[in-house]
Amino acid sequence: MSPAASLRALGAGSLAVVRNLGRFTVFSLGLLVAGGRPPWRGRRLLREIYDSGVLSLVIVCISGVAVGAVLGLQGHNTLVRFGAEENLGAVVGLALIRELGPVLTSLLVAGRAGSAMAAEIASMKVTEQLDGLRMMSVDPLDFVGAPKATAMILSMPLLATLFTLFGIFGGYLVGVVVLGGDAGSYLSTLQDAVRFSDDVAGGLIKGLVFGVLVALIAAYRGFTAQPSSAGVSAAATSTVVIASVATLVSDYFITALWGY
Amino acid sequence: MDAALAVARPIEIEARGLCYTRGTRVIMEGLSCVFPRGRISVLAGPSGSGKTTLLRMIACLIQPDRGAIRIDGEADVAQMGAAALRAFRRRVGMLFQGGALLDSMSVFDNVALPLREHSELGEAQIRGEVHRVFEAVGLEAVDDLLPGQLSGGMVKRAGLARALIEKPDLLLCDEPFSGLDPPTVRRIEELLQHVNESVGATMLITSHHTQSTLRIADHLVLLQDGAAISGATGELLREDPRVAEFFVEPPLRERANCAP
Numbered sequence: 001m002s003p004a005a006s007l008r009a010l011g012a013g014s015l016a017v018v019r020n021l022g023r024f025t026v027f028s029l030g031l032l033v034a035g036g037r038p039p040w041r042g043r044r045l046l047r048e049i050y051d052s053g054v055l056s057l058v059i060v061c062i063s064g065v066a067v068g069a070v071l072g073l074q075g076h077n078t079l080v081r082f083g084a085e086e087n088l089g090a091v092v093g094l095a096l097i098r099e100l101g102p103v104l105t106s107l108l109v110a111g112r113a114g115s116a117m118a119a120e121i122a123s124m125k126v127t128e129q130l131d132g133l134r135m136m137s138v139d140p141l142d143f144v145g146a147p148k149a150t151a152m153i154l155s156m157p158l159l160a161t162l163f164t165l166f167g168i169f170g171g172y173l174v175g176v177v178v179l180g181g182d183a184g185s186y187l188s189t190l191q192d193a194v195r196f197s198d199d200v201a202g203g204l205i206k207g208l209v210f211g212v213l214v215a216l217i218a219a220y221r222g223f224t225a226q227p228s229s230a231g232v233s234a235a236a237t238s239t240v241v242i243a244s245v246a247t248l249v250s251d252y253f254i255t256a257l258w259g260y
Numbered sequence: 261m262d263a264a265l266a267v268a269r270p271i272e273i274e275a276r277g278l279c280y281t282r283g284t285r286v287i288m289e290g291l292s293c294v295f296p297r298g299r300i301s302v303l304a305g306p307s308g309s310g311k312t313t314l315l316r317m318i319a320c321l322i323q324p325d326r327g328a329i330r331i332d333g334e335a336d337v338a339q340m341g342a343a344a345l346r347a348f349r350r351r352v353g354m355l356f357q358g359g360a361l362l363d364s365m366s367v368f369d370n371v372a373l374p375l376r377e378h379s380e381l382g383e384a385q386i387r388g389e390v391h392r393v394f395e396a397v398g399l400e401a402v403d404d405l406l407p408g409q410l411s412g413g414m415v416k417r418a419g420l421a422r423a424l425i426e427k428p429d430l431l432l433c434d435e436p437f438s439g440l441d442p443p444t445v446r447r448i449e450e451l452l453q454h455v456n457e458s459v460g461a462t463m464l465i466t467s468h469h470t471q472s473t474l475r476i477a478d479h480l481v482l483l484q485d486g487a488a489i490s491g492a493t494g495e496l497l498r499e500d501p502r503v504a505e506f507f508v509e510p511p512l513r514e515r516a517n518c519a520p
Contacts, residue, residue, distance in 0.1 A: 124362075131321050132360030135353075136374045136422075137346045 027223065028216045034139065035146035044147040052113035052148070055156030057106055057162070064096075064163040067104060068170025071095055075171070076179050088181055089190035092171030097194060097203045097253040102157075103162035103251050106210035109156060110243035114218040117148050117216065118239040121222025130223075149215035156211025157204050164203065202258045209254060214243045270298040270462040271331055271351065271430040273318060275488075278327035280313060283379045288324070289486035295464055295479065300456050302473045302493075304506070305483030311466035312357070314483070315432050318464065319354055320345055323438035350378065353423030353461075355433040361407035361422070368403035371422045378426070395422045396458075397451055413444035417451070424455065430462045431455070437469040445469065449476050468503055470507055482506055 001007070071092045079085040121144060124130050130140040167189065175181045194200065218239045225235035269508040273295040287310040301381040303311045316322045318329055320337045328336040331348065340348060361370045368390060375386045394400065397417040416436055423431060436452065437445045449472050456463050467473050473480070474493065481490040482503050489500060493514060495505045 077352065100330045119287070120447055127358055127363070128360040129362050131316075131319075132356060132362070132422075135319060136377065136426075138350045138373070138377050 011191050021060070023224075024220050027220050028052065031145050031216065032063030033164050034142040035150045041143070041147050044181060044240070045151055045167070046141075048147045048151030049155060052117065052152045053159060055161055056109055056112050056155070058107055060159045060163050061166045062167030063104065063108055065170035065173070066102075067100055068096065068162075068172075068176045070170075071100075071167065072171035072174030072179075072233055076175050076181065085175075085181060086185035087189050087193075088171065088175045089168075089186035090193035092106055092175070093168055093190040094199060096164045096167040096171075097199045099251070099255075101167060102160040102203050102206035102210055103247060105160040105163045105207065106156065106214060106247040107244050108163075109152070109159060109211075110214045110218075110247065111240050112231060113152060113155075113235040114214045114239045114243050117152070117215075117218040118222040118225070119236040121145070121148070121223035122235040125223070125225055126227045126229070126232060143224070145219045149219050152215035152218070153208065153211040156214065157207030160203065160207035160210075198258075202254075207250065207256070209250060210212055210247050213246045213250060214239075217243045217246060231255050269351075269429050270460055272297040272333070272462065273430070273464070274330045274333065275318075276330065277312065277326045277327050278314070278317065278329070278497060280310065280317075280322075280324050280394035286486055288327075289487060291327070291483070291488050293481050293488040293490040295462060297462055298456075298460050299478040300452065300463045300465065300476055301479040301481060303481045303483065304468060304470075304473050305508075307468065309483040310486070311483055314435055315434055315464060315466050319352065319432055326507045340497035341431070343453060349483040350426065353426065354489070355416065355419045355423045355431070355436055357435040357438060359407060361408050361415065361418055365406075366403065367399075367405050367407060367410065367418050370407065370418065371425055374422070374426045389425065390421075393425050396424070396455070397421045398407040398447065399486075412439050413441075413447065414447055416440070419456075420448075420451065423457075427459070428461055430464070431459075433463065433465040435468075436467055437467055437472045445472055474507060 072088065075088050075091040075095075076085055079088055079091065121130075124140075124144065130144070133140045133143055170181075172186055176183045176186050220240070221235040221239045223232040275294075276292050278288045278291040278439075285308075287308075291310070291314070296322065298435070303314060305311055313322065317324055318337065320340065323338050329338065330336055335344065335348070337345070337348065361367070364375070365373070366503065370441075371390045371393065372386050375381055375389060379386075381389065386390075394402070397420050399414065399417050399421060402410065402414065402418065402448060407418065420433075420436075423433075433452065436448050452463065453476055455461070465473075465476070474497075477493045479490070480493045480496050480503065481488050484502065484506075489496065489503060491500075497507060
């Protein structure tokens with residue numbers, strides 16, 4: 001490829017990225033506005049909270065216990081070298097509350113509920129259900145997109161909190177019950193180390209931001225999917241990939257800005 | 261007049277100079293035709309001739325590259341603002357080829373949706389309206405069923421019930437006879453004729469089901485090579501050899517006393 005052709009391809013690629021970002025921004029604003037104004041679709045919102053929140057509970061709780069248990073094991077083995085194993089509660093708690101709880105929950109929810117949301121919306125597009133709504137003068141963004149996105153935004157911080165609590169419980173199981181650490185030390189170092197304004201609030205904000213990101217990305221990929229079965233699967237797959245990368249990248253910036 | 265389907269101010273539609281290209285394929289090239297007020301017009305033509313495309317242009321689900329679609333000689337649907345388009349669509353019912361019923365909602369909720377969204381009716385009145393339309397289209401005991409639990413013919417009738425619930429002035433039907441057995445085709449034909457007689461709404465039906473077209477069409481529009489041949493059905497069959505060629509099988513041609 002000649003240098004001029006390479007330059008043209010680079011320019012076209014860059015323009016496509018900027019165009020897509022612009023479309024995503026306009027779409028996101030429309031979706032957030034639709035979610036923030038009446039009519040309030042309470043029944044649909046509850047159903048969506050069940051789909052994206054309640055149905056994610058089992059994997060979030062099991063993963064939380066597993067991650068907490070691994071942290072307990074690794075943390076105990078490391079802390080023993082320095083004679084500081086009584087600080088295990090603080091190590092497990094801070095790691096989960098600040099980072100692992102919100103980040104891993106976001107990755108899990110993107111994989112389960114985010115992909116399902118993108119696939120469902122894309123499949124509604126393929127089967128003309130979205131056009132059917134338009135023909136009834138019902139805005140699909142308002143009727144389908146807003147309840148799904150709102151449900152995910154509300155569910156994510158709660159799921160992240162549950163992940164963290166089950167993780168702390170997993171760390172306790174390994175550190176105290178299996179390895180024989182002191183229960184009082186585990187809980188008291190946890191209590192001393194964790195501050196609400198820095199750690200808990202930061203974790204909740206991360207959960208909220210990740211919820212917004214995953215919801216907007218899943219809805220955007222669903223609504224802009226190609227109307228074919230390949231388009232449905234591409235919407236689901238790209239949602240998981242883009243939402244996971246967006247979670248990890250934004251995690252860095254939130255951490256830096258929050259002043260940890 | 262059927263009380264459940266009482267009407268209406270039928271709409272006249274005029275398509276003028278429509279051009280539409282998809283990729284490198286020219287689908288419409290200066291297509292012009294009129295769909296007369298209160299009549300059953302059937303859009304016929306070979307596969308890929310642009311029947312569904314024209315129907316979707318009239319519904320403003322896609323835009324022509326050039327040309328205009330005028331409603332009652334005035335507004336061009338492609339130029340309508342959001343509010344005018346919503347108001348226009350409130351006057352239009354559309355039966356999609358696959359029904360386009362929302363698959364997460366019961367058949368009753370699907371048909372009741374336009375009333376719940378746009379009317380001030382209470383739940384008891386909505387129930388009454390929905391059941392009156394169910395009766396008109398010959399559906400019973402389907403309230404709690406999901407669309408996936410219906411047969412193909414029942415899906416079409418449920419889709420038609422939803423299209424009729426707001427007493428439209430214009431009814432658009434995309435391939436209402438496709439994929440159905442002959443008795444069901446006959447039932448749908450009778451139903452459409454009954455609706456037209458009861459309601460008086462302008463009806464546009466796309467079909468490549470030759471016999472049904474000849475049975476129900478007052479007005480025929482044959483799409484060929486990007487243009488339209490249109491007129492009263494009997495007149496066209498007698499006078500235009502291209503129409504006779506398209507519709508009438510050789511043994512039937514003599515019987516119909518048409519041009520070869």
